[in-house]
Amino acid sequence: METLLQQLxxxxxxxxxxxxxxxxxxxxxxxxxxxxxxxxxxxxFINNSWYDRYKATPPPQTITMIWSLIVSMYAVGGLFGAxxxxxxxxxxxxxxxxxxxxxxxxxxxxxxxxSKNAKSYEMIIVARILxxxxxxxxxxxxxxxxxxxxxxxxxGTVTLTSAIFVSLGxxxxxxxxxxxxLGREELxxxxxxxxxxxxxxxxxxxxxxxxxxxxxxxxKGDEKACVKALQSLWGQxxxxxxxxxxxxxxxxxxxxxxxxxxxLLRDRTVRWQLLTMSIIYCCNQLSGITAITTFSFDIFxxxxxxxxxxxxxxxxxxxxxxxxxxxxxxxxxxxGRRPLIWGGFGFMSAxxxxxxxxxNLKDSSHWVxxxxxxxxxxxxxxxxxxxxxxxxxxxxxxxxxxNRLAAFVLIGTQRWLFNAVVGLVFPFLIDSSYCFVLFACVxxxxxxxxxxxxxxxxxxxxxxxxxxxxxxxxxxxxxLKKKRVETKL
Numbered sequence: 129m130e131t132l133l134q135q136l137x138x139x140x141x142x143x144x145x146x147x148x149x150x151x152x153x154x155x156x157x158x159x160x161x162x163x164x165x166x167x168x169x170x171x172x173f174i175n176n177s178w179y180d181r182y183k184a185t186p187p188p189q190t191i192t193m194i195w196s197l198i199v200s201m202y203a204v205g206g207l208f209g210a211x212x213x214x215x216x217x218x219x220x221x222x223x224x225x226x227x228x229x230x231x232x233x234x235x236x237x238x239x240x241x242x243s244k245n246a247k248s249y250e251m252i253i254v255a256r257i258l259x260x261x262x263x264x265x266x267x268x269x270x271x272x273x274x275x276x277x278x279x280x281x282x283x284g285t286v287t288l289t290s291a292i293f294v295s296l297g298x299x300x301x302x303x304x305x306x307x308x309x310l311g312r313e314e315l316x317x318x319x320x321x322x323x324x325x326x327x328x329x330x331x332x333x334x335x336x337x338x339x340x341x342x343x344x345x346x347x348k349g350d351e352k353a354c355v356k357a358l359q360s361l362w363g364q365x366x367x368x369x370x371x372x373x374x375x376x377x378x379x380x381x382x383x384x385x386x387x388x389x390x391x392l393l394r395d396r397t398v399r400w401q402l403l404t405m406s407i408i409y410c411c412n413q414l415s416g417i418t419a420i421t422t423f424s425f426d427i428f429x430x431x432x433x434x435x436x437x438x439x440x441x442x443x444x445x446x447x448x449x450x451x452x453x454x455x456x457x458x459x460x461x462x463x464g465r466r467p468l469i470w471g472g473f474g475f476m477s478a479x480x481x482x483x484x485x486x487x488n489l490k491d492s493s494h495w496v497x498x499x500x501x502x503x504x505x506x507x508x509x510x511x512x513x514x515x516x517x518x519x520x521x522x523x524x525x526x527x528x529x530x531n532r533l534a535a536f537v538l539i540g541t542q543r544w545l546f547n548a549v550v551g552l553v554f555p556f557l558i559d560s561s562y563c564f565v566l567f568a569c570v571x572x573x574x575x576x577x578x579x580x581x582x583x584x585x586x587x588x589x590x591x592x593x594x595x596x597x598x599x600x601x602x603x604x605x606x607x608l609k610k611k612r613v614e615t616k617l
Contacts, residue, residue, distance in 0.1 A: 132282060132285060133369040135279075135282060135362070136567070137360045138362055138363030139359065139360055139362045139363045140337060140338070140360055140361055141277065141286075141361040141362055143333075144277065144338075144361060145274070145286065145289050146338045147329070147330055147333045147334055147337065148226065148270050148273055148274065148330075148334075149270070149289060149290070149292070149293035149296070150227065150293070150326040150329060150330060151226060151229070151230045151266065151327055151329070151330030151331075151334070152266045152267060152269070152271075152273075152290065153263075153266075153267050153270055153271070153290045153291070153293045153294040153297065153327060154272025154293040154294070154296055154297040154323070154326060155259070155262060155263055155266060155267075155297060155300040155323045155326070156206075156232060156263040156266075156267050156294055156297060156302075157293065157294035157295060157297025157299075157300075158297035158298070158322070159202060159256075159259050159260075159263060159297075159300040159301070159320075159323065159443070160294075160297070160298055160301070160418075160421040161297075161298040161299075161301035161302050161305070161421055161424065162301035162304065162305065162319055162320055162322070162323075162461075162541050163198075163199065163202075163320070164301075164302075164305065164421075164424045164442065165302070165304075165305025165306075165311045165319065165380060165439060166303075166311065166313075166316035166319050166320070166440075166529065167195070167269055167317040167426070168314060169313045170195070170198065170249075170252070171191055171195055172242070172313070173316070174186070174191050174194050174195065174249050174250065174286075175191055176247075177247045177248065177249050178190070178191075188221070192371075194249055195509035197253055198252055198253055198256055199256075200247070200547075200548045200549075201256045201257045201258060201260065202251050202256045202257070202259055202260035202547075203258060203544050203545075203547030203548035203550075204257060204260060204544070204548050205256065205260025205261040205262075205263070205264065206261065206264030206267075206540075206543075206544035207256060207261040207264060207265050207540075207541060207544035207545055207547075207548065208260075208261055208264065208534070208538060208542025209260065209262065209265035209266070209267075209268075209540075210264040210265070210268055210541050210543065210544050211265020211537060211540075211541055211542075213264075213265060213268045213269060213272075213533065213536050213540060214388075214389070214533040214534060214537045216228075216265065217272070218345065218363060218533070219238070219270060219535055221343060221348075222269055222273045222276065222339055223273075223334060223335075223338075223341045225265065225266075225269045225338040226266060226269055226273065226330065226334055227315070227330070227331055227335065229249060229262050229265050229266040229332050230266075230327035230328070230330045230331045230576065231327075231331065231595065232258055232261060232262045232265075233258070233259065233262040233266075233323065233324055233327040233396040234324050234327050234331075235258060235326065236255045236258035236259045236262065236322075236324075237255070237320075237321040237323070237324030237327075237516070239251050239255040239258065240252065240255035240256075240259075240317055240320050240321050241252055241317055241318070241321045243317060244316075244317040245253065251389075253521065255320075256544075260544070263490055264540060264544055267290070268536045268540050268541075270290055271287065271290045271520060271523065271524060271536075272340075272524070272532065272533075272536060274286050274287045274290055274524070275287050275342075275362055275524030275525070275532075276340035276341065276343050277341060277357075278340070278508075279339050279362065279370060280324070280369075280370075280373065280587065280588075280589065281461070281587070282461065283462060283521065283524070283525065284420065284460040284461050284465065284521040284576070284586065285457050285458075285461055286513055286516075286523050287520050287521045287523075288453070288456060288457045288459065288460055288517050288518075288520055288521055289447075290520050291453050291456075291512070291516055291517045292450065292453045292454060292457060292579060293441065294453075294516075295446070295449045295450040295453045296450055296544070297323070297514060298421060298446050298450075299443075299446035299447060299449070299450050300322075300598035301322075301446075302439070302442050302443045302445070302446040303320055303349045303443065303446075304319050305319060305439060305442075306439055306440075306443070307439065310322070311439065315432070318568055319524065321534065325435035328393045337360075338356070338357035338359060338361060339353075340357070341354045341355075341357040341358045341370075341374075342377075342529065344353075344375055345371075345374045345378065346358055346377060346378045346529045347498045347529065348375060351371075354371075354374070354442075355367065358370060360612075373590075376488055376589070376591060377399055377528055377529055377589075377590060377591065378529075380528055380530070382612070385530060385532045386529075386531075386533065386534070387530065387531060387534050388410055388534055389534045389537045389538050390532055391534070392534040392535060392538065393538065395531075397598065398527070398531055398535075398594075398597075400581075400597040400598075400600050401508060401526045401531075401535070401594075401597050402535065402538065403599070404522075404526070404537075404577075404581065404582055404597075405522070405523060405526065405535070405539050406539065406542060406578050407542050407573075407574065408469065408515065408522070408574060408577075408578065408582075409519070409539050409542055409546075410570075411416075411473065411515075411547060411571065411573060412515055412516070412519060412543075412571050412574075413543060413546035413547060413550065414546060414566070414570045415476060415511065415515070415567055415570055415571050415574070416476070416480060416507065416551070416564065416565065416567035416570075416571075417507075417511050417516065418546075418547060418550045419567075420445075420507070420508060422504075424438075424442045424445065425441075427439055427504070428442065428501055428504075431483075431486075431487060431490060431497050431500040431501060431549075432490040432491075432496065432497030432500065432511075433497045433498070433500075433501055433503070437548050440515075441501050442512060444505065445504070445505050448505055448508065448509050448512075449508050449509065449512045450512075452509045452512035452513040452517075453512045453513075453517055455513060456468065456512065456513045456514075456517035456518070457517065460517065460518060460521060460586075461476050461586065461587075462534070464483055464584045464585075464586040465518040465521055465522050465525075465582075465584065465585055465586060466497070466518075466578060466579075466582050466583070466585075467583045468513065468514045468517065468518040468548055469510065469514055469518050469519065469574075469578045470514075470575045470576075470577075470579040470582070471510075471514055471552060471577040472510045472511060472513060472514015472515045472516070472518075473514065473515055473571045473573070473575035473578065474571070474575040475506075475507075475514075476507045476510045476511055476514075476567075476568075476571040477571035477572040477575065478550075478567045478568075479503050479504075479506050479507035479510065479569065480507060480564045480565070480567045480568035481564075481565070481566045481568045482503050482560060483500055483503045483504060483507070484564045484565055484568070485562070486499050486500040486503060486569070498527055511572040514559070515574070521585070522582075523539070523611065524583040525588075525590060526585065526590075526593055526597065527590070527594075528590050528591065528594060529590075581600060583596040583597060583600070608615060
């Protein structure tokens, strides 16, 4: 029996996964943490720029507001990127979208690089919007691309690589932010431009790799191109099983043509899929991980960790996260998706309760801050090994092709809206240790929901998974059955 590595290296699959990763979710991960290390320098830059213009020192609240805009506008850009996924993917296809998306990231890097000499914090905001747009569009298409190239037996592992590249981007952002590398005041704008190099690599390499086989067969109706793409990615073979699965899904698509996001919201047959992903992604964003990723410097400072040690603590956070994601990738096809999600959220809830206790005791002893830091790292590990990794697989598996693009728009919109809210609100909440109680409650809610209502998707076809969602009942009642009765009447 072939090992996972042998399957990935029979063709160009591993190379495509890497190229998609460095121009896809890697960018999102980098920009999530890359802003943390230079944050004091950017605040000082805002102060100096304001003084140069108006010959007056800005109030602290003004600096905080501009800094919050710099953080949150990334999510606003991501929101518009997520909204445009269906439109642009329908026109260009998966591969061309990823290439065009990399050009946007390169333009954003050019604006960020020149903002320092121009003494313009407005240019930082513009660059962050473009970075966010690139992340919102590229992250969704990257995950979709992975789901459409992967065979059923290793679909969970392949789609989870998008989460691995997020963590790689976070780790790379933390490494570049070290004072020994680029984390110095005179280089803060360069730190925020590093991912553009990987965008250039994707622009050069991706044209030589195939488009997604499922997209070519189901949406373009090109069977020969689909088989050729499968053979290019996974080696020579007839791929009878994959073609039969795609044929069955194509028949389902013909019976139910692609829907717009509004039409999908009105479709009761996919209500449970939408509700499930909405709750899981909402809880992912409000679980505390988004705040930890973006404001790690401020959070560890508030926890009492010495300022000169924080960058090394965040580096440890990044290393532990990527190791956990890789471990999750190796386990996901054995354990399934559901246990990883509800178990991860449950342990995170316990960690946040303990963090709250430790933050209130931080002045009682010199070792308490390090316990707080350890608990935060543990929460990150439970997230990476659970919902952070498994959600990516579930996301791709619960919608058939005709619904997937519209679903990506809806869930992506929600995800980036919550990102924007966290970016705007958390800087004002960080002084209160009890904000972590909110995170604990959200994680507990997600754990209970997935434990009782999320079907297992491991090893099943997309049509089988869709039928399992239709069979969900609450208190012995099925709303889908209710709909049929109403229609009959």
